[in-house]
Amino acid sequence: SQKIEQNSEALNIQEGKTATLTCNYTNYSPAYLQWYRQDPGRGPVFLLLIRENEKEKRKERLKVTFDTTLKQSLFHITASQPADSATYLCALPMEYGNKLVFGAGTILRVKS
Amino acid sequence: SAVISQKPSRDICQRGTSLTIQCQVDSQVTMMFWYRQQPGQSLTLIATANQGSEATYESGFVIDKFPISRPNLTFSTLTVSNMSPEDSSIYLCSFRVVDEQYFGPGTRLTVT
Numbered sequence: 001s002q003k004i005e006q007n008s009e010a011l012n013i014q015e016g017k018t019a020t021l022t023c024n025y026t027n028y029s030p031a032y033l034q035w036y037r038q039d040p041g042r043g044p045v046f047l048l049l050i051r052e053n054e055k056e057k058r059k060e061r062l063k064v065t066f067d068t069t070l071k072q073s074l075f076h077i078t079a080s081q082p083a084d085s086a087t088y089l090c091a092l093p094m095e096y097g098n099k100l101v102f103g104a105g106t107i108l109r110v111k112s
Numbered sequence: 113s114a115v116i117s118q119k120p121s122r123d124i125c126q127r128g129t130s131l132t133i134q135c136q137v138d139s140q141v142t143m144m145f146w147y148r149q150q151p152g153q154s155l156t157l158i159a160t161a162n163q164g165s166e167a168t169y170e171s172g173f174v175i176d177k178f179p180i181s182r183p184n185l186t187f188s189t190l191t192v193s194n195m196s197p198e199d200s201s202i203y204l205c206s207f208r209v210v211d212e213q214y215f216g217p218g219t220r221l222t223v224t
Binding site (some may be wrong): 006089098101103 | 188214
């Protein structure tokens with residue numbers, strides 16, 4: 001089955017810097033990969049989807065890359081703000097069917 | 113975007129009892145998903161619920177423990193039966209629109 005690895009250690013950065021989060025996966029190559037944001041006490045919120053034929057996707061201050069050779073996605077937040085502090089999850093579809101498998105998430109803390 | 117709500121938002125229950133969690137969506141959706149998120153861990157899919165058919169359970173989850181109802185296209189319930197402290201977790205319902213997945217706010221369950 002698919003295994004997803006995200007940095008288990010929290011990422012602490014200074015306001016204004018770029019935050020980079022990593023998602024690595026094993027086994028089969030997914031058709032797409034998604035990133036979600038989760039705040040304490042709330043359900044995850046969809047941020048971005050990138051397909052296997054896309055190298056990079058941007059949305060405002062967010063940028064996602066997808067390297068199917070390395071089996072890795074990078075999630076960047078530029079000009080980070082304290083409001084960006086949250087847990088960020090990556091998710092992939094299961095090999096069969098359209099159900100999602102989630103990574104454990106990385107906590108991001110942006111300090112002013 | 114569609115709004116998804118859950119009741120109760122939290123509960124403290126005694127072992128051996130059962131709790132039914134309700135999930136309401138403000139638009140009709142074909143498939144609804146139930147996830148569990150244990151402290152500090154990833155989301156784990158419990159089952160997929162289609163209206164008019166029995167839910168499909170993932171490995172490690174069984175209908176007797178987690179019966180699900182899906183009486184119409186906007187509503188679903190998940191029951192956690194014969195609870196033990198190991199069932200303490202956040203339970204989230206979810207649905208999908210194309211490739212984006214939307215989550216309810218979650219039900220935080222503590223079993224004593």
